[in-house]
Amino acid sequence: MRLCRATRDLVAPIVGVTFLACLLVSGCGGGGGENAPGVTASISTGATTAAGPSTAAGSLQSGGLVGDLMGTGNPEVGSAIRILRVVVGLDPQPDADELWQWNCNNSGGVEVGDAISLLRCVVGLDPWPIVVAWTFTATPWDEKAYSSPDGVLTLDMPWYAVDTTTAITVTATTDCPADPGLVPGTVYDYEPDGLQFGSLPTLSVEYDPANIPAGTPETSLRIAKVVSDAWSPLPSTVDTDAHTVSAEINGFCVIGVVGQPTDPRFVSKWTVVDGVPLDAPSGICVDSGGQVYVADTGNDSVVVTTPAGVVVTRYPAETFYSLYPTAVAVYGAAKTVCILDKANGRVVRCTQQGLRIDDLHPAYALGQASKAMALDGNGFCYVPVIETNSVHVRTWEGEGPFTFGSEGYGDGQFHFSNAVVGIAVKADGTIYVSESNRLAESGRIQMFTPGGAFIARWEPAAGAAVSVTKPGPITFDSAGNLYVADLADCVVKKYSAAGQFLGKWGSYGTEDSQFKDPTGIAVDGNGYLFVVDAELNCVQRFSP
Known part of the structure; x- marks a missing residue:
């Protein structure tokens, strides 16, 4: 029986996952951070890879990427092995505040599908970095703070911020204007695009201080929105102990954290x-x-x-x-x-x-x-x-x-x-x-x-x-x-x-x-x- 190309492309990573799972169950692969015998930690493919933590698109917690369990900034077979070791019970479940980095298929838990999603990036079938959306529904009578699964984003909604029940989607993005003070990993596309608020909600973003561009004071960080292809900073409050910056926002668009490098003049x-x-x-x-x-x-x-x-x-x-x-x-x-x-x-x-x-x-x-x-x-x-x-x-x-x-x-x-x-x-x-x-x-x-x-x-x-x-x-x-x-x-x-x-x-x-x-x-x-x-x-x- 001959398989079409699309079928072969899908079956290949699944067969690989099954093979790796068998190795893991038999005890091969050592500790959670080691590779299985004969398995290379990085496969050179035509997949788009990240330059490192500075291009974080899934979450900025610890400055990493979703699926980057090896800390290299690239999709790795070793990261998929770590997921499978948890799935078959050889390694413990990750802590709640680390779960975001294992959640490659946006299921909310650690499962075989996460390893498959990651391996598809390794062999170039899916783009890298993995982008995971955060969705929730806001109502006019809300008076609560919504937090993303990784805890990086918090949107504190007052009463009647929206005038009707609204489905909100937040997706990490790197499609934004360049700026020397832009903090990588803090840029998200908030939808519905153009949504305006009656009462202004407060957005808080956690950032990794290691990602702040050189020469940019941490106290200069601001929540900023993209207006006419340029960053427009908003009056913001910076907590340098918690590494968060907060501001009231009057609408949805692409929003990130931007600082101001000290002027060399x-x-x-x-x-x-x-x-x-x-x-x-x-x-x-x-x-x-x-x-x-x-x-x-x-x-x-x-x-x-x-x-x-x-x-x-x-x-x-x-x-x-x-x-x-x-x-x-x-x-x-x-x-x-x-x-x-x-x-x-x-x-x-x-x-x-x-x-x-x-x-x-x-x-x-x-x-x-x-x-x-x-x-x-x-x-x-x-x-x-x-x-x-x-x-x-x-x-x-x-x-x-x-x-x-x-x-x-x-x-x-x-x-x-x-x-x-x-x-x-x-x-x-x-x-x-x-x-x-x-x-x-x-x-x-x-x-x-x-x-x-x-x-x-x-x-x-x-x-x-x-x-x-x-x-x-x-x-x-x-x-x-x-x-x-x-x-x-x-x-x-x-x-x-x-x-x-x-x-x-x-x-x-x-x-x-x-x-x-x-x-x-x-x-x-x-x-x-x-x-x-x-x-x-x-x-x-x-x-x-």
Whole structure:
């Protein structure tokens, strides 16, 4: 009798399993980790094999793969033998927390079918790694935590997370965007794809710290979802003792764990100046000589340092009667310093040494100013004012040249209330004003002529690789490149004068080269970037 090819392909591994079982029952094969006499631990076939634990697709517990009982990262005959030894009772059943790695056919137990599934991968009939799906059914009245069989994933569902009984399937996948901070073995496809939740469930993912990419701080890990072929991190909580990261999710898609490697351009960070910790600093600038000026808001003072953070001087509040500085800028050959005193609705002018010169004329007080301020090459001062939803442009000789803008959401209008505001003046006099609602993931940058006439909304050039979602502080370098702190992902982004994306710095987090509330940015004459963070109470410096 002749067998067709398909039948022969199926029978071959089964016959092999039967033969191996006979050897095992007769006592051959030694301990659970040894191979039977005459059986090679690895068979070279055309099967797709994993590169090692870093490509884990079944489970990440212990950093392994489903079926990889030999720990090689490949399908092995030796692993099938270990399964069969358990089936025939020569070896004990695996512990409950290890069962996932033996469960090659998704049956929930250890059986001959697991060995057959594994041997099909060995001879190339099935793909490797073995992908095992986790399925469960959620109902609107659920208020429980569902855990995957291996304990790696937990989805804590509140009441009415779903509005109808929903079958949920979670499958490990390696089909996802590349990222230097991606933790292998943590990527899963959650279905139904696009499912949106009424009440947000919390997803917890256990990871193997050995799989964290080199140079990526464990505390920087975030639950991230794939949006438009890129990873979008979510606000997350990392437990470095339990090696889990958790976050609320608002829908289903491909979700994984992504960290942020320390930026190689990171140079230094300082949180203490002359023995005094920075307290909610909110503005920064650099003069032509490289000295750094920080509006140390919580300490009611301005501190001047070297580029390395060594104190030069501090302007105390008593010098100006009272002071609540939120922005600082320097202009002219004499390096005259201007300080926005938000609490008192004024801009104070002083020498580089901190000796007060004067204020803007009292008759033209700024009222409730925002936290932003800019100067142009002539020393004109530009301050967005919340009360009038306009930008006040003033000189130091008396009444300012003009005021522009009005309340609204249209072109040339502003809505500064409850907004993060930024302002910068380009070398040619063009005025850029950014505003982002604190409660929404959106914002805009508008451009105005030197006289305050609306030009257009600034957008990255068509085809630019990276966009800006929620612009915060902005500034220019000497070449006319625009730097924007995007508050949506806590990243500083750089664009050419033509709007082409040139690079970015940072990510959300608390480690070096990460930000949580970037409230001020500045660039020195050599292209070094300085970022002040009001929540982390620090200044960070980056090379170009």
